[in-house]
Amino acid sequence: MDDVMDSDTIWTHIDTQRSALADILDGLPADAWEARSLCASWTVRDVGAHLALSHAGMRELLGAAVRSGFRYNAMVRDAAIRSPLGHAEIVQRLRGFVGSRRTVPLVSEREPLLDVLVHTQDICVPLGLDHPMPxxxxxxxxxxxxxxxxxxxxxxxxxxxxxxxxxxxxxxxxxxxxxxxxxxxxxxxxxxxxxxxxxxxxxxxxx
Incomplete structure (x- = not known):
């Protein structure tokens, strides 16, 4: 079975989920940001930082790419963990993405949808927060x-x-x-x- 959801609907879901996650993160106490997420070796803060890099260009990711030997998964992990973004900046970036259809190079709109759906649960499940996926x-x-x-x-x-x-x-x-x-x-x-x-x-x- 192949999905048949059109691009406009996909982006509506992405916007809705990014906005909802920004609200969730904005309401977290400081210690919750340091809790372990479902994503191996990442804290809640690291997951949020990763999602806040959704519009990052190659220049912003270049350092992580070099340090990781240009291995994609290692680059993504390095960029998130080393990101200098604070809690408020992560929330602000996620809210600022709403309405934009920009993606990182070489991916479709399905990748940011997958990212925000899975990573929202990476944050919510270990914190005991109920946020069902559409x-x-x-x-x-x-x-x-x-x-x-x-x-x-x-x-x-x-x-x-x-x-x-x-x-x-x-x-x-x-x-x-x-x-x-x-x-x-x-x-x-x-x-x-x-x-x-x-x-x-x-x-x-x-x-």
Missing amino acids: ADAAVVALERVLWWSRRMPIGPRLRDVHLVATDVAWQAGSGRRVEGPVQWLLLAAAGRAEARQHLHGAVAALA
Whole structure:
């Protein structure tokens, strides 16, 4: 199943989620910013800093690229952890992105949608904050994870898994069946081990 959501709707979801996350971050006490997120080795602050780099150009990322040996995942991690942005600046940047359709080089609008949906949960879940994903947007993001998994060996192996959403009419793949709400399927497919407890079936296949 391929997603059919148009670009305008995708950007509306991105704007809504960025604005909501800015409000969530703005209301956090200082110690919550230093809490561990679901994203391995990143604090809540690091995740927020990463999202605040969504409009970064190559010049802003050049130092991280050199330090990481031009390895993409290492560059992203380095840029977030070393970002000089303070809490208020992160919130301000996220709010400032609303209405813009700019992306970092070489990605579509589906990548910032995937980023904001997953990373918002990276922040909210460990802090015990309930912020459900819009199911239609989660389907688009999950389709994008599957698209990337067929091209790059990152995250859980998804080729021999039959993913079935229990809250929307969506399924993909073949093999061992894993089912649950699309939000948790997305997080598990994105490598968040904590999501597996919300799923049923051959959940170990997502390890």
